[in-house]
Amino acid sequence: MKIAVTAASGKLGKAIIRELIAETGVENIVAIARNTGAPHLDSLDVRKGDYNKQEDFIKALDGVEKLIIISSSSEPDERIEQHRNIIKAAKFRNIKRIIYSSIIGNQDKTMFSNVVKSNRQTEKDIIDSGIPYTICRNGLYIDPDLEYIPHYIKDGAIINCAGDGIVSYTSRDELAYAYSKIAISKNHINKIYNLTGSPVTQAELAQQINSVYNTSLSFVDITPEEYMKSRKESLGSFVGSIIGGIYESIRQNHFNVKSDFKKITGRKHKTVKEMITEYKNKTL
């Protein structure tokens, strides 16, 4: 049973491959990557896969039974065509199941909605292809927030426009665990799941960071307009509007959804405090 993972050079791909190796053995894994030289791919069956090149995937999917597609990070319109390249190659290769890493969220209310909309289009393209599927709508990763802790400490606060909105944070490691369970299972055919953790506000996130790092961060709420302006100035228009749109989405409670994590994995999702503690221990 060969299971292939796309974007294997990235952080989520790396984590999923690590979990799959533990579940099923290295001989069953095919790592598909645009950058085939990433060090963590060294001992694996690595195959070239640029999302812009359908022909790469026609070759890369030879002998593969199940395919985990990690969504592209390109501009939303570009992603749809990139994902179609992979889906068409999967159809040609008679892949038995596609497992797609999608995203939770609302399709038309914020600057993040175009990203959500493009993911929903890919979900539809997969369903329309007739290939059996499991669509997993990922929650927001907590990892970038944790990497940002030194900035929060410098500012003395978490500053964004999330208001009292609730977000059910997950992490790449928790997602990887769920993806590996789904990939090795015979179940989950033609299902759509939310892979999210336990819900918190930004003020609660600040408290949890304080309790692990012994800091005294507060949460400062600013307007979506102010936050969007500052993100675009720091990160450029494309990334800035995505980040601004994510916090606007939290403010509007778009990331507060019922989780299917326990149903799939058989265990509770880690709490925010557990994820912060693990991150601290890893980075000490």
Ligand SMILES: NC(=O)c1ccc[n+]([C@@H]2O[C@H](COP(=O)([O-])OP(=O)(O)OC[C@H]3O[C@@H](n4cnc5c(N)ncnc54)[C@H](OP(=O)(O)O)[C@@H]3O)[C@@H](O)[C@H]2O)c1
């Ligand atoms: N839920 C969330 O909070 C959240 C947050 C961030 C991102 N995401 C989504 O989750 C995906 C994976 O996240 P991550 O943490 O693994 O991101 P990451 O570490 O930045 O990795 C992105 C991966 O996408 C690959 N990629 C980009 N363009 C490609 C192309 N044209 N063809 C083939 N591969 C391409 C990169 O390959 P190279 O090594 O060749 O560049 C890399 O492997 C992202 O792409 C994004 O859609 C979700």
